[in-house]
Amino acid sequence: xxxxxxxxxxxxxxxxxxxxxxxxxxxxxxxxxxxxxxxxxxxxxxxxxxxxxxxxxxxxxxxxxxxxxxxxxxxxxxxxxxxxxxxxxxxxxxxxxxxxxxxxxxxxxxxxxxxxxxxxxxxxxxxxxxxxxxxxxxxxxxxxxxxxxxxxxxxxxxxxxxxxxxxxxxxxxxxxxxxxxxxxxxxxxxxxxxxxxxxxxxxxxxxxxxxxxxxxxxxxxxxxxxxxxxxxxxxxxxxxxxxxxxxxxxxxxxxxxxxxxxxxxxxxxxxxxxxxxxxxxxxxxxxxxxxxxxxxxxxxxxxxxxxxxxxxxxxxxxxxxxxxxxxxxxxxxxxxxxxxxxxxxxxxxxxxxxxxxxxxxxxxxxxxxxxxxxxxxxxxxxxxxxxx
Numbered sequence: 329x330x331x332x333x334x335x336x337x338x339x340x341x342x343x344x345x346x347x348x349x350x351x352x353x354x355x356x357x358x359x360x361x362x363x364x365x366x367x368x369x370x371x372x373x374x375x376x377x378x379x380x381x382x383x384x385x386x387x388x389x390x391x392x393x394x395x396x397x398x399x400x401x402x403x404x405x406x407x408x409x410x411x412x413x414x415x416x417x418x419x420x421x422x423x424x425x426x427x428x429x430x431x432x433x434x435x436x437x438x439x440x441x442x443x444x445x446x447x448x449x450x451x452x453x454x455x456x457x458x459x460x461x462x463x464x465x466x467x468x469x470x471x472x473x474x475x476x477x478x479x480x481x482x483x484x485x486x487x488x489x490x491x492x493x494x495x496x497x498x499x500x501x502x503x504x505x506x507x508x509x510x511x512x513x514x515x516x517x518x519x520x521x522x523x524x525x526x527x528x529x530x531x532x533x534x535x536x537x538x539x540x541x542x543x544x545x546x547x548x549x550x551x552x553x554x555x556x557x558x559x560x561x562x563x564x565x566x567x568x569x570x571x572x573x574x575x576x577x578x579x580x581x582x583x584x585x586x587x588x589x590x591x592x593x594x595x596x597x598x599x600x601x602x603x604x605x606x607x608x609x610x611x612x613x614x615x616x617x618x619x620x621x622x623x624x625x626x627x628x629x630x631x632x633x634x635x636x637x638x639x640x641x642x643x644x645x646x647x648x649x650x651x652x653x654x655x656x657x658x659x660x661x662x663x664x665x666x667x668x669x670x671x672x673x674x675x676x677x678x679x680x681x682x683x684x685x686x687x688x689x690x691x692x693x694x695x696x697x698x699x700x701x702x703x704x705x706x707x708x709x710x711x712x713x714x715x716x
Contacts, residue, residue, distance in 0.1 A: 366443040374441050376427030385565040387417040392681040395688035397708045408672040422556035423503055429552035433519045433544050435463035436485045448554045450496045451561035454485045473545025479517035480504045480553045490649035499568040500555040515540035528630040532579045562675045564682045572655045580631050589636050590621035595645030599626045602697040603646050614703045618710050625650040651676045659684030662713045667691045668699040686716050
């Protein structure tokens with residue numbers, strides 16, 4: 329009961345605080361943000377900064393068909409999924425070298441000469457997020473918690489979130505690995521209190537002795553390399569897919585031979601306080617008839633999650649960060665994403681589109697902190713995707 333109450337309070341705050349912020353605070357904060365930020369085109373105007381363009385990435389419009397057998401709002405929901413991906417985009421992937429960089433942990437904000445380099449953040453809107461306002465305001469205030477010679481920064485804002493870490497941040501490690509920085513003894517810098525998946529996933533591609541985990545506070549670096557974002561917000565470049573398929577998956581090994589992974593996965597959020605399925609037992613009964621096995625991601629290590637998804641042929645579950653593991657799936661894998669009505673998030677549709685997955689969704693009414701699904705409609709959608 330206490331857990332549900334806390335989750336309810338968090339949900340209410342998550343809805344009300346951003347709305348209050350956008351209406352009353354953001355208009356005044358934006359001008360301050362503009363004064364204190366610099367983008368990649370302005371970087372070399374500051375002393376001690378340089379910007380190397382590594383590659384140009386192109387992002388084509390979404391083309392994957394969206395399957396749905398819901399009775400209401402199907403076209404409107406399809407439009408929400410596709411709308412951000414209707415036009416082609418181009419983005420320069422960069423590596424910025426800066427002197428006298430001040431990094432604040434655990435927020436992950438980084439500044440030099442009093443300026444925040446926005447191209448290292450997942451999006452410009454991160455600067456406007458209330459949770460990072462205090463960190464920005466206090467940059468440069470007080471004594472530094474530590475001073476360091478050099479580092480490659482791999483803990484920007486939102487690194488605490490599994491989706492953003494897996495899709496936005498960790499693939500930037502490829503820039504480090506493909507450079508001469510490891511041979512020069514330059515470490516990767518992260519927060520020492522980061523969620524376990526950060527260190528666990530990073531260790532799959534980077535040896536521990538090349539990782540510098542720092543405590544909370546502001547840290548000053550004589551020289552720091554800051555990799556820029558790899559894609560527009562909620563998008564994914566080909567280099568990210570290659571990073572996981574060519575670097576991470578081969579590092580996992582075959583895994584235990586004694587218990588082969590199921591091919592059809594139902595990703596349960598039974599361990600989460602919100603966005604679970606209210607009538608999950610009813611849904612699982614239907615899914616088991618179609619060969620699905622219920623799994624809870626918190627029961628698995630990062631490597632075990634990767635193996636599960638790499639071997640899957642069909643994945644179903646409520647929208648959640650665990651779907652970031654779709655990055656390991658083979659082209660042709662089938663996905664059904666379950667949303668609560670009024671909340672449609674496009675990120676995993678775009679991930680499916682970029683990876684060549686078959687995509688379907690179902691929307692159910694919100695009940696409490698979860699979603700009530702129509703099991704018969706989910707079953708009809710499974711039948712439809714099985715015929716694709």
